[in-house]
Amino acid sequence: MSLSRRTFLSAGIGAAALMASASCSSSTTPPATGGGVADAGVELPTYIRFEGVTADLPGTDDGIPDTFFSYPANPQAATDGPPADGSAIQGSVPVNKAVPPSMDRNSYWQALNERIGSELRLTITPGADYPQRFATAVAGDGLGDVFTIDMSFAQLPQFLAAQCQDLTEFLSGDAISDYPFLANLPTDSWRGTVYNGAIYGLPISRGVQSSGLLYTRDDLFEARGVDPQPATIDDFVQTCRDLTDTRANTWALTNVPMATLQQMYGLPNTWGVDDAGAFSHAIEADGYKAALELGRSLVADELVHPDFADATGADAKGWFGAGSSAIHQDTYSAMGSMYDVGSTAGEGYLVGLMLTPGEDGQPAPFWLGNPNNTISAIAKGDEARVRMLLEVLNFLAAPIGTAEHLFRKYGLEGVHYDFDGNNDPVLTELGETEASGGTFPIEYLIDGPRPNYYPGRPQVAQDIYDHMQQVIPTGVRNPTVGLYSATQGTVGGRLNTTLNDATNAILLGREPVSSWDDVVADWRSAGGDSIRSEYEEGYAAANG
Amino acid sequence: MESSVSHTDVATGDTSSRPVGLDRTTTGMSSGAPRPFLRRRRNPWYSRLIRDRALLVMALPGMALLLLFQYLPLLGNVIAFQAYVPFLPFGQSPWVGLDNFAVIFNGDPAFVNALRNTLVLTLVQVILVFPAPIALALLLNSLLSERIKRAVQSVLYLPHFLSWVIVVAVFQQVLGGSGMINNFLRTHGADTFSIIGNSDLFVGLLTSQVMWKDTGWATILFLAALSQIDASLYEAASMDGASRWRQMWHVTLPGIRGIIVLLLILRLGDSLTVGFEQIILQQGGVGLAASEVLDTYVYNNGIVGGQWGVAAAVGLVKGAVGVLLVLGANKIAHLLGENGVYKS
Structure with missing residues (x-):
């Protein structure tokens, strides 16, 4: 959801860079989500759609998710009895809100344990710290039975093979029909769980909702009489000027939206591939320098919040909510938090979605995000234990419109939430803290397909649907999704740190845009070319 | 001990x-x-x-x-001597001899940059930060009113108890691009200035943060040493007609020389450690070229980049250098007739 300080630039630079938060923000999560050559051999789980609930606007084959304007009426239980066997289950997850109260002081968590049939002992770590927590827990063997994977972890396939359960025999092909709610997850998402020629994880599926875009404070636009849909790049810059008033300490942009600027110049989605199967990185294209130049001038003209470089994603969202900035780059799935940060802004608070203008005056080709936020995995164990854990995960993947989903997201009626007139669950104060405002971090162990649903804000769901209809059908995929590069896995983190740093230096005016050629040359020799050839190899094997 | x-x-x-x-x-x-x-x-x-x-x-x-x-x-x-794989037991990662130390001996530019920044910071901090509490202690000691002395001392050492996150946030709220001062200047149509996120001022910023946070705290030891000085020495000195200045030079400073040398030696042992938390919190804006130090290099390579072996090798060398500096400085202290950290 949030693009953190370390990640917002990388979202522009390299998909792989979103390492800092495996947890959220995966507008373009690492390409390390597949087995490349190796996955040719494994049969992906069969997709069996759950037919129990009808959406108000059904999803499309392009990937637009099911849209709901209110919570489906009369949610029924879709499972019978607790899935677990009573033995305690240990787990590790990130959280992107405040860490919820611990189990002994959390009535929602206790009710969850009761429904699962076992004590779910979760170690919950703030999302920004999760990669570090994950790395140290791996070294100390402290992850537990089931845990969220940090996709940026070096030597991920080796780690999965050494420590995690190969789930192929349980989930491949029709075997998944034992777990109907896991079978309800889209095939694109399962593609990202294949490593070493086997299924090693479960997808935290986001579909197209992890794609990034520009959010606009439409109430502020209206107050200033500015059109929130600029038609050209020049219009966009003018829009930013119109929204900036430094004497009032307001700036148009929360930070430099490098991913969006690259889309304006029609750059490939991190990596591009031509008809011959040759890969090129967006940073190598001439358009990247044009994007840098535009970003640099936005900063130089004081159209970007002056503290952007050291800010966390939460800081930037805070500025958006408080109105010190009116445009913020984030993913579709961050829409909920766009309203959270504005909870004190009063009645008129209104968030819009900008169609990114392209060079030719048409909407720019839209980058599709990684279909998964991240994946989770199960520690090696005997068959009975693994099946029990899969039953629990199946239970936790029940889709919207089931009693399991309603409880999982919102807790107990009358305690953690109440229904409003529109049949939407409204969280109580207790629900906001104990159930993490509807995002209790079990959603990073597994989750159902993410619906386009915003309780109490049917118009928001409609706006998102409309935006998606315009950009998703012609969306640009990242060709490395589902491929794995060993070099990216080992030195990718270091390379991205360097690229981020160089980008920052240019945006802040410490280095000229022309220095970018050297940065790219260094990147190529330090591993970029190896990453390219590994992806090309994997791509050729996967596409014949 | x-x-x-x-x-x-x-x-x-x-x-x-x-x-x-x-x-x-x-x-x-x-x-x-x-x-x-x-x-x-x-x-x-x-x-x-x-x-x-x-x-x-x-x-x-x-x-x-x-x-x-x-x-x-x-x-x-x-x-440090393995191609360490964190999910294998210690013994099972492949041994690679001294390969991990190559970044040090071959002069990896990122490492050299980190080393240079570390040494600059150490030098500046030993010259500016180390004497500050001594001067402050002498100043406090010369205050006549015990009550004022205590009050001033309490106020000065309170910042020590704030964590770096808070200290950095306070500095940003005051000096940052949208901080108190810049917001005020902007509102009144004046030019703003850039302190936070300005790589040219980064060393100065770090040093002033350290001084603000820890100078008061560090005076405690010196004040204790000052109170140990025999009052009759001052009486004798003033009988002989020594001015305040000469009393300080001939009585006060020699009286606390032992503790100064001791703390200086200990500081040398830490000399390659220059505020990891403080720096990592402020690295985004100023960039790695100006802000990467050995500790952040180890962190960025090891924990973030997954190069555990290299990170451990750099950390090990850093520790070894620290030990050698302590032993060396202690030896010199002994030669000069001081006690140092321990007696030879």
Whole structure:
């Protein structure tokens, strides 16, 4: 959801860079989500759609998710009895809100344990710290039975093979029909769980909702009489000027939206591939320098919040909510938090979605995000234990419109939430803290397909649907999704740190845009070319 | 350390309440002379063990903690010689000899940059930060009113208890691009200035943060040392007509010389450690070229980049250099007739 300080630039630079938060923000999560050559051999789980609930606007084959304007009426239980066997289950997850109260002081968590049939002992770590927590827990063997994977972890396939359960025999092909709610997850998402020629994880599926875009404070636009849909790049810059008033300490942009600027110049989605199967990185294209130049001038003209470089994603969202900035780059799935940060802004608070203008005056080709936020995995164990854990995960993947989903997201009626007139669950104060405002971090162990649903804000769901209809059908995929590069896995983190740093230096005016050629040359020799050839190899094997 | 001090006291049978440092000096002077002290030291070790058993038992819990949390983890440094894979047991990662140390010996530009930044910061901090509490202590000591002295001291050492996150946030709220001062200037149409996120001022910013946070706290030791100085020395000096300035030069400073040297040596041991948390919080804006130091290099490579072996190798060398600096500085202190950290 949030693009953190370390990640917002990388979202522009390299998909792989979103390492800092495996947890959220995966507008373009690492390409390390597949087995490349190796996955040719494994049969992906069969997709069996759950037919129990009808959406108000059904999803499309392009990937637009099911849209709901209110919570489906009369949610029924879709499972019978607790899935677990009573033995305690240990787990590790990130959280992107405040860490919820611990189990002994959390009535929602206790009710969850009761429904699962076992004590779910979760170690919950703030999302920004999760990669570090994950790395140290791996070294100390402290992850537990089931845990969220940090996709940026070096030597991920080796780690999965050494420590995690190969789930192929349980989930491949029709075997998944034992777990109907896991079978309800889209095939694109399962593609990202294949490593070493086997299924090693479960997808935290986001579909197209992890794609990034520009959010606009439409109430502020209206107050200033500015059109929130600029038609050209020049219009966009003018829009930013119109929204900036430094004497009032307001700036148009929360930070430099490098991913969006690259889309304006029609750059490939991190990596591009031509008809011959040759890969090129967006940073190598001439358009990247044009994007840098535009970003640099936005900063130089004081159209970007002056503290952007050291800010966390939460800081930037805070500025958006408080109105010190009116445009913020984030993913579709961050829409909920766009309203959270504005909870004190009063009645008129209104968030819009900008169609990114392209060079030719048409909407720019839209980058599709990684279909998964991240994946989770199960520690090696005997068959009975693994099946029990899969039953629990199946239970936790029940889709919207089931009693399991309603409880999982919102807790107990009358305690953690109440229904409003529109049949939407409204969280109580207790629900906001104990159930993490509807995002209790079990959603990073597994989750159902993410619906386009915003309780109490049917118009928001409609706006998102409309935006998606315009950009998703012609969306640009990242060709490395589902491929794995060993070099990216080992030195990718270091390379991205360097690229981020160089980008920052240019945006802040410490280095000229022309220095970018050297940065790219260094990147190529330090591993970029190896990453390219590994992806090309994997791509050729996967596409014949 | 505590236990060995008590041991010396018992061994010499010294029951005076002289400061530990002085006590050690006098016993040191005695070496070579056939004193009772030396004859007793020739006692077989087991009889000494039995004699000191109560003290040794009291020292045991501390020793156990030290062993468990300080010495045992040192063994983990073997990963500096491995292509370490965190999910395999220690022994099973492949051994690579000194390969991980290549970044140091071959002068990896990122490493050299980190080393240079570290040394610059160390130098600036030893020159500017180290003397600050001494000067402050002398100033406080010259205040006549005990009440004002205490009040000033309390106010000055409170920032020590704030964590770096808070200190950095406070500095950003005041000096940042949208901080208090810049917002005020902007509202009144004046030019703003860039302090936070300005790589040219980064060393100055870090140094002033350290001074603001810790100077008051560091005066405590010096004030304690100052209070140990015999008041009759001042009386004698003023009888001889010494001015305040000469009293400070000839009485006060020599009186706290021992503690100054001790702290300087300890500071040298830390000299390659320059505020990891403080720096990592502010690295985004100023960039790695200006802000990467050895500790952040180890973090960015090891924890973030997954290059555990290289990170451990750099950390190990850093630790070894620290030990050598302490030993070396201590040796020099001994040659100059000071006590240093311990007696030779």
